[in-house]
Amino acid sequence: MKKIILFFLFSFNFLFAQINTPEFYERQINILRDLDIKSDxxxxxxxVQSQQDLKSKHAQTLIDGMQNFSKITPMIRKILAEQEVPEEILYLAMVESxxxxxxxxxAKAVGIWQFMQPTAKTLGLRIDAYVDERRDPVKSTYAAIDYLKKLKTEFGKWYLAILAYNCGNGKLRQAIKQAGSDDLNTLLDSDKKYLSLETRNFLRKILTLxxxxNDKDFLLSKNASLVNYALSNDFIKVDTPSSVSLKDIAKNLNISLATFKKYNPHFKHNFTPPGKGYxxxxxxxxxxxxxxxxxxxxxxxxDTTxxxxxxxIVKAGDSLYKIARNHHITVDSIRELNRIHKNHLxxxxxxxxxxxxxxxxxIKTAQSDSKNYSNLVRN
Structure with a gap:
């Protein structure tokens, strides 16, 4: 039996070596090393068996992330480098959202790092009637790194921090105790099932992306421009005046409201929050x-009321138009309040x-009603 297993491993290694150049193989080994994973x-x-399936299912996630979010990926890479954490953490965000x-x-997790509200608040993100900073790609990235660093300190290895990010530190501690080891191959054992299938695949997906x-041939086959996708970010943080219309800000900056909102997805309404210092x-x-x-x-x-x-609760036969008409409001007001982009309900x-x-x-003011409102908004 042992000889059969060794034969299969040799066969896969041989096939793997035929497909990948020495340069690409070295890049892969470096990725594993960055995440404290043994090269074997x-x-x-x-x-190896899961690679092709994962590639076919998730390669488009990588392409979409590079092409559609070219303003976000460089920013995340810059912060990761600044905070001295593995650059592969970027692909955690890609897998998450x-x-x-x-x-x-x-489960109502929000943003590119998919934070639940309690976790986000413990990490210092503001969530109230006016803003949801889980949608701020910069601030939420710092929060995610802070969280991952704490997990790394707790478990000692980056791959364990990533697993805990998905399943929670309590479940990971339990899995390590049951396995009697924190070895990755042991924890990902599909027969023993120390971790859920979702968590086992979570790390595999990140590695696949x-x-x-780092596969130039793959990127070139999709779009040559993707090879240089990690350009410098093109936005900057400035103070905002309180209680003013986003439309007026955009007009004064000589940009469209849609463009301004794209850079500032954390604002919940068409105005900035009251109070200073935002x-x-x-x-x-x-x-x-x-x-x-x-x-x-x-x-x-x-008025920031x-x-x-x-x-x-949507019933059979309902549409956005019908609900808006019955409540004497506009379809756009429903879309904006619920962040609905499609017509399907x-x-x-x-x-x-x-x-x-x-x-x-x-009239209920925003200050007196913000707590109740926050409970209604999808957080």
Whole structure:
């Protein structure tokens, strides 16, 4: 039996060597080394067998991340280097969310790093009626690195920190105790199932994307420009005036509102939050214009009262148009409040409906109602 296993391992190693150049093989070994994984993992039977399947399923995630989020990937790589953590952590974010800042999981994890609200708040991210900093790619990246560093300190190895990021440190501790080892091949054993299939595949997916990103032949076969996708980021953080319209800010920067929102997905409404000391991001090519012409004092203050809302449960036959008409509101207001980009609704889906204020009705201010509102918004 032992001879058969050795034969298969030799066969896979031989096949692997035929496919990959020495240069690419060395890059792969370096990736494993960066994550504290032994080099012999590259010839692990289970990993080799899963590679082709993972490539076919997740290669497009890498291509989309490079092409559609060219402003985010360089920023993340820069922060990872600055914080002296493995650059392969970028692919953790790709696996988690495809780098979509507005990504929301079924469990209500949000942003490119897929933080649950309690975890995000413990890491210093602001989540309230006005902003959700899980959608801020810069601030959430620093939070994710901080979290991963703590996990690395707890478990001693980067691959263990990555596994814990997915399953939680409690479950990983339990798995290591059951296995009697923190060896990667042991923890990923598909027969023993010390970890769930999702967690076992989580690290494999990250490695697959990291390998593909370092495979010049693969990138060239998809799009030659992808080889140089990691360019410098093109935005900068500046102070934002409080309680002003995003539309007015965009107009004063001479950019479209859609462009401004793309750089600032953490704002929940079409205005900046009240109070001093908050921030926004602007394109790098607008910095000189901002310094010379932007005058916050000239921007009109707007009402930052958060509208009263209710939860509506979608029924059979409902559409955005029908729900909006029945509640005497616009489709756009429903889309904006719920961050809905498509027309499709699911039966029993919960959506937030703004309630039109009646004349002489008591107005709830944002300050008094922010806690209740935050519970309604999908966090």
């Amino acid at each position: 993992f590259i010839s692990s039977l289970v990993f 495809g780098l979509k800042v507005n990504s929301i999981s079924n 990291a390998f593909l990103a 921030y926004m991001y602007i394109p790098l090519d607008k910095v000189a214009f901002f310094d010379k012409y932007f005058e916050a004092k000239k921007l009109a203050k707007v 958060i509208p009263m809302t209710k939860i509506y 699911s039966i029993n889906q919960k959506i937030i409906i703004p309630i039109k204020e009646k004349k002489n009705a008591n």
